[in-house]
Amino acid sequence: MDEAAGSGGFHSERRGVEQALVDQCSSTAYSLAKSTFAAAKSLGISIVGVDGGFANVINVGGVRIAITSDGIGTKAEVAERVGKYDTLGFDLVAMVADDLVAVGAEPFALSNVIDADRLDVAVVEAMMRGLASAASASGLVVTGGEIAALGRRVGGHGLGAHVNWCATALGLIPEGREAISGQSVRAGDVVVALQNEGLRSNGLTLARSILETAFGNSWHEAPNAGRAWGERLLTPSVVYAPAVCELLRSGVPIHGVAHVTGGGIPANLGRILVGRGVGAVLDGLFPPDAWVAELARLGSVSPFEAYGQWNMGNGMLLVLPGCDADRAVSALASARVASRVAGNIVQGGEIAVDARAWGMGVVRYRVE
Numbered sequence: 485m486d487e488a489a490g491s492g493g494f495h496s497e498r499r500g501v502e503q504a505l506v507d508q509c510s511s512t513a514y515s516l517a518k519s520t521f522a523a524a525k526s527l528g529i530s531i532v533g534v535d536g537g538f539a540n541v542i543n544v545g546g547v548r549i550a551i552t553s554d555g556i557g558t559k560a561e562v563a564e565r566v567g568k569y570d571t572l573g574f575d576l577v578a579m580v581a582d583d584l585v586a587v588g589a590e591p592f593a594l595s596n597v598i599d600a601d602r603l604d605v606a607v608v609e610a611m612m613r614g615l616a617s618a619a620s621a622s623g624l625v626v627t628g629g630e631i632a633a634l635g636r637r638v639g640g641h642g643l644g645a646h647v648n649w650c651a652t653a654l655g656l657i658p659e660g661r662e663a664i665s666g667q668s669v670r671a672g673d674v675v676v677a678l679q680n681e682g683l684r685s686n687g688l689t690l691a692r693s694i695l696e697t698a699f700g701n702s703w704h705e706a707p708n709a710g711r712a713w714g715e716r717l718l719t720p721s722v723v724y725a726p727a728v729c730e731l732l733r734s735g736v737p738i739h740g741v742a743h744v745t746g747g748g749i750p751a752n753l754g755r756i757l758v759g760r761g762v763g764a765v766l767d768g769l770f771p772p773d774a775w776v777a778e779l780a781r782l783g784s785v786s787p788f789e790a791y792g793q794w795n796m797g798n799g800m801l802l803v804l805p806g807c808d809a810d811r812a813v814s815a816l817a818s819a820r821v822a823s824r825v826a827g828n829i830v831q832g833g834e835i836a837v838d839a840r841a842w843g844m845g846v847v848r849y850r851v852e
Contacts, residue, residue, distance in 0.1 A: 550589035555650035573614030578721035589655025666756030680799025682719030694783030727819035
């Protein structure tokens, strides 16, 4: 099976998030945000980030600080269903810390906002305990935050407290290190995939819709190979930032980093390839978890949609010179992150995902 090339900003509004609409809203918001950049000049501050990057970079008196914001999305509802909140902190840290390292920054501080319909001390304690653990393991300081009780403005599952959780994080680009923007990516580079278990914090809307259709409102209790589906979806995110920071400090030249979040592989790899006249052939990716493949089967999700919604076992992609691939894989293994050469950068404007080894054919996306 070879699925024809389509835009990375495909539509999946029938059950999940319409990625094209997300991209349009993000573009509109960022365009208006850029209208404020001129105000920084009076303070001697400049914005040196690149449009489409995973984080923006601010130059403050010669010190380059990267900043990004993100949240855990509807994974909060999964936690409400399972009654387990102490792993969500790893998802929150991963979403922001791994966006920072994608531009070459070393994460150092995080502030978070918990919005709830009503406050529950036990829930907040579990969430913050997990955040403290994830932040400490990632070298981040949690500087503070905000907890807001918003009543019916926040909804969720069941009779307990319902929450939304977001964070803003800062990272430092050390003196002498070039920010990573993708501008150095060229044909002949290799792509190294970092293995991931689960969905991270993206594609949960589609997953929940599939499971509710298959098993009803109590889908989170339905069994899957010895575990409940709710537990599967709650699998905490791997935080790659510490391992990738070590890789950068070791001198491995990384030309581009794609943090595989919303929009899957095509949208996020596409962010560092667009406008450069190159594409990618990915014939060595990690396979998806068996339960993720089963999720796709249950929902009749095509390979094209699956790779455009979920990370499919590959939470981050690094682009670097072929001569440095073995050194990178070895260093990542020392940091307890499984990785492998997943493909190559090629001339042209297409990302080809070869998933024939696990029965999903070859899937093609236009870089745009």
